[in-house]
Amino acid sequence: MDHDQNYKNLILDYPREALAFFAAAEAQAIDAGARIVPVREEQLKERLGERFRELDVPLLVEWSDGRRSAILFVLEEETDPKRFSIHRLAHYCLDLAELFDTERLVPVVIFLHPGSYPEQLRLGSENRDYLHFSYLSSALFATPANQYLDSPNIVARLTLPCMDFAPEDKLAIYAAATRGLMELEPNPERRLKYADFIDIYTALDDNELKRYQQDYAEENKAMTALSVRFTEKGIQQGMQLGRQEGRQEGRQQGEAELLLRQISRKFGPQVAQQHEAQIRQAALDSLEHWADAILSAESPDELFE
Structure with missing residues (x-):
């Protein structure tokens, strides 16, 4: 990294x-x-x-x-x-x-x-520097993270996961960083960019991600909605790229990349890594099916069945 x-x-x-x-x-x-x-x-x-x-x-x-x-x-x-x-x-x-x-x-x-x-x-020497x-x-x-949970400085909020906090506060730190991003950054593209930053440095495992989705439903809903919006935008860009190049490769790559992002946010980065090869090699119609199914799927097994 x-x-x-x-x-x-x-x-x-x-x-x-x-x-x-x-x-x-x-x-x-x-x-x-x-x-x-x-x-x-x-x-x-x-x-x-x-x-x-x-x-x-x-x-x-x-x-x-x-x-x-x-x-x-x-x-x-x-x-x-x-x-x-x-x-x-x-x-x-x-x-x-x-x-x-x-x-x-x-x-x-x-x-x-x-x-x-x-x-x-x-x-210097023994006589002087x-x-x-x-x-x-x-x-x-x-740096004590609890001193910056409500900071108006977006850099402080984004770096909360890198600060010092008790292990049991990990989800609260993740939520505070996410709230800071949504409150202090109006640009949707930067929001998505630094949502990834927060994900990288918090490094929630699958169980922690499930608890977060339950305990911090409002924050999770806001970031999921943002990801969905950019997924749709990315699909449109991929389609346009495919038309410009006269082939489907641009669209396939765009959909694969955005589907992996969605899986990482919903089910955790480990699940995304497990299915990365399958997704990157999948046909376009399979990617389209999974892109629709992920919005309602409750588990990776349900998504890929």
């Missing part, structure tokens, strides 16, 4: 909210008049060459009225603390500071899993 890319997308889709949550100590001055601009990868690749790091996210914060000098935030997600290199991060920050001709730079590291990692780097480097650490695994 590409956690780096998942978090990069999250930060790029919600840069203001990401800074407010992951870099709260430095983000207080970012008011409504500030403009947050993701630094283009092409610019970094051209100027940094091999030193370019694709999955880090530099965000430039500017004030058009000149009240404050621009400041560069560098956000890095680190799934496994053992892989984190403070030397590499320091190198990268120095490169960016030179590239943008600035001394105003804030490095932020988001840790998903517990482990040991250096919090600062000091180079000649280089001191540190960064803002956002340890999601140690």
